[in-house]
Amino acid sequence: DTAVSQTPKYLVTQMGNDKSIKCEQNLGHDTMYWYKQDSKKFLKIMFSYNNKELIINETVPNRFSPKSPDKAHLNLHINSLELGDSAVYFCASSQLLRDSYTFGSGTRLTVV
Amino acid sequence: QQQVKQSPQSLIVQKGGIPIINCAYENTAFDYFPWYQQFPGKGPALLIAIRPDVSEKKEGRFTISFNKSAKQFSLHIMDSQPGDSATYFCAASMKSGGSNYKLTFGKGTLLTVNP
Numbered sequence: 001d002t003a004v005s006q007t008p009k010y011l012v013t014q015m016g017n018d019k020s021i022k023c024e025q026n027l028g029h030d031t032m033y034w035y036k037q038d039s040k041k042f043l044k045i046m047f048s049y050n051n052k053e054l055i056i057n058e059t060v061p062n063r064f065s066p067k068s069p070d071k072a073h074l075n076l077h078i079n080s081l082e083l084g085d086s087a088v089y090f091c092a093s094s095q096l097l098r099d100s101y102t103f104g105s106g107t108r109l110t111v112v
Numbered sequence: 113q114q115q116v117k118q119s120p121q122s123l124i125v126q127k128g129g130i131p132i133i134n135c136a137y138e139n140t141a142f143d144y145f146p147w148y149q150q151f152p153g154k155g156p157a158l159l160i161a162i163r164p165d166v167s168e169k170k171e172g173r174f175t176i177s178f179n180k181s182a183k184q185f186s187l188h189i190m191d192s193q194p195g196d197s198a199t200y201f202c203a204a205s206m207k208s209g210g211s212n213y214k215l216t217f218g219k220g221t222l223l224t225v226n227p
Contacts, residue, residue: 048214101158
């Protein structure tokens with residue numbers, strides 16, 4: 001079974017649209033993250049939730065809104081999509097121990 | 113400001129060679145240094161990690177060397193194989209908010225191992 005699963009795997013949408021990416025982990029981890037990987041492969045943290053509470057909120061446009069209905073799920077909603085939002089978005093989870101980051105397979109978002 | 117600097121950006125070696133990837137950091141609050149391996153179309157996967165009280169760690173063909181005074185660490189891959197071709201990321205972790213930790217990545221190194 002997949003430990004961290006993201007849907008959809010690919011997302012192509014037009015500028016100005018609103019879209020959501022879903023993430024679920026079945027590892028029993030307390031903390032979940034969203035990372036953005038740009039075209040140059042650079043991985044940058046966007047948000048971190050611990051047990052449904054927002055812990056880390058990097059400098060991300062407020063068009064991006066994470067939502068954690070429970071500690072096994074962390075969704076990412078993006079309003080008014082822009083061309084620059086095109087990237088691969090990775091969900092990850094961990095226990096309080098920092099050596100247990102597990103990443104999902106990513107969602108490739110293309111804004112046209 | 114890039115907190116973890118990684119080099120080289122890309123690296124090509126022959127099978128059996130020993131690629132070396134280097135990383136440097138500035139913030140002494142970092143206290144955990146993992147390496148991640150990413151294959152195309154996949155998420156990064158933890159490969160090996162080290163804490164600053166240790167100068168070297170080996171797991172199979174992968175070795176991390178850590179120099180605390182120089183604030184540098186590196187990954188060595190012994191007897192490299194074509195299957196090791198991937199993007200490698202160094203990272204550094206520090207506390208961020210209570211007992212949570214924030215992982216900061218280097219920019220990645222694309223390794224190609226030719227047969």
